[in-house]
Amino acid sequence: MATEFIARGADLELVGIRKEFPGFTAIENLDLKIPAGEFFALLGPSGCGKTTTLRLVAGLEQPTVGQILIGGKDVTDTKAYQRPVNTVFQSYALFPHMTVLENVAFGLRQRKIDEPLVKAQQSLDLVELGHLANRRPAQLSGGQQQRVALARALVNRPSLLLLDEPLGALDLKLRRQMQIELKAIQMEVGLTFLHVTHDQEEAMDMADTVAVMNKGHIEQMGAPEKLYDRPKTVFVSKFLGQSNLFVGKAETPNAATIAIDVAGNKISVPKERAEKHTGTIAIGVRPEKAFFHEEKPNLGADHNLIGPGEIIDIRFTGVSNQYLIEIPNVGNVTVFAQNIGKSPVIELGAQVWVSWKVEHSFGLADLPEVAAEHEPVA
């Protein structure tokens, strides 16, 4: 059996996966391909089906319909213990009755690998916990347990490593540190990582490819920069960062752009950045790409301008200030201004105009649920 395990990462393919539980459908119709050696993140809110997807890959659940292929081999009907896959569980699930070293050696012993304890010790050294080998899991801190769980999975050199929100229980500082370490380990060992998380920053920071999941299907998939720059749906635009959305009837003033009229303001988007070209469409912009002006500026056709509005909230977040601007008949618009000492000194109640470059607009395929409102959602 041991020969079946390959030292390098393998690709993962999910074909037409559907998973039903009594009373609800967790995954509707999922097709996914993760190339070997990639760090892939499944991002979504709780209940979106991302953990179910991971459990299907691990073999802890059976799909209702569909196929799972690891390294080109169909493993749909293969039991969990026969799959060349290891998981770092959200709760770590370290065996409480074994020492840390025995926990790490567990998988090696099951596969009858030579010198399990030596290899387990090496794996613990890799996560810098070699000196705690003889402790019980309960005697370790959360961060240490997390690293033991990682060592316990990595020591088996699985073709595919599954990470089920393994950093969720850690505090922010430790989480950042573990993110860097995880990424470094992944590059070093060259394994395929499938990381499930609801933390958009974590997903964008670590993954080569991010798939945003919602209600049992993948909304959008791609490199983090691309997803952030050009979200295609309302859900992605709001789940991955924040967005200001405007809704209006599409017009085509010239061949290159599409425009909508929002309470007398013309908002444009380049045609190639719009998913939908006709009918009522939603156009958005990221808050950090928008600027405000105390006097109506004179800008060319390459800028969108909206206003005037009133500043109704200012939030200081350290690196930036977040301004909430209420524009009559339009709604609230959020603008982030970096605290680089240059941002204008402005107070609550001030009257401002908001502008951004047309090329920073993005056109969405669907509409926000309450079309009348333009409130950004964090």
Place this chain on the structure above:
Amino acid sequence: MAIAAFGHSGGAKPHKSSSPSRGSGKVALLLLAPGLLYLAIFYVAPLFSLVLTSLQTIDYSTGVPVYQYGFEIGNYVNVISQYGEQVGRSFIYAFFATIAALLISYPLAYFIGVKARRFPLIQSLMLTLVIAPFFISFLLRTFAWKQIFSNESWIVTTLQSIGVLASDQYLVGTPFLVIFGLTYNFIPFMTLPLYTSLERLDIRYLEAGADLYANPRKVFRKVTLPLSMPGIVSGTLLTFIPIAGDYVNASGLFLGSTQTSMLGNVVESKFLKSYDYPTASALSVILMGVIMLLVTFYVRKSGTDDLL
């Protein structure tokens, strides 16, 4: 240490708080006083009296037994030489009945505590069924088994006709039936602690085992079984100890015969029939001593203090 085995498993041991001040020490002593007093009156004093009685001599010269306090160690020598067979039988029966109860209870407790977890109704129904026999007197239930396995019962005649039993062989009075009765009567004491332990078993550990290449059999041996060890230890203690002292099942009035009499039957007859208090007391002290030794050894050996 026997008590520790019934405790909660998992988690680190809480650290002892820093040394309490003198005032709180007095309060603690005061709060403990009723319990200590109770133990002194109802446990230590009778135990002391039992040990004293076991060392008495009996003077039959007047025709009526007269008990004299002495230091008659010879009572113990007599008891062991005379009733060694019954003492040995008690522990052998207790051993087999405990093993049988464990083998029956574990799958049952596993089903109730793990498999039926998502169906609370089935869970509580099954738990009720486990303790339902307690609603009927222990003696009646044991007697009912005697009826069921009586010499003229269809079970015995069927077993005879298919050749499992010879035509002059019966079940009542055999060690088999005594162990059967002991197993039956003490199964709830095994099932309940096992259930408590298995009900707490975190399924995620089993999934982690499967994820780490252990097949279901290995997962059971390496994960489920060690994690349910506290339940196994308390269950076996709760059955073994009372079984070793039981005198109902092995009695000739119920499922046994003179060939199956256990230590408890001797104690009963000495205390209540021949009024030989020193012999009965010496036997009781021996029973207690052996059980304490076995339990200490067992709890140490099973390593459950590690899990607690």
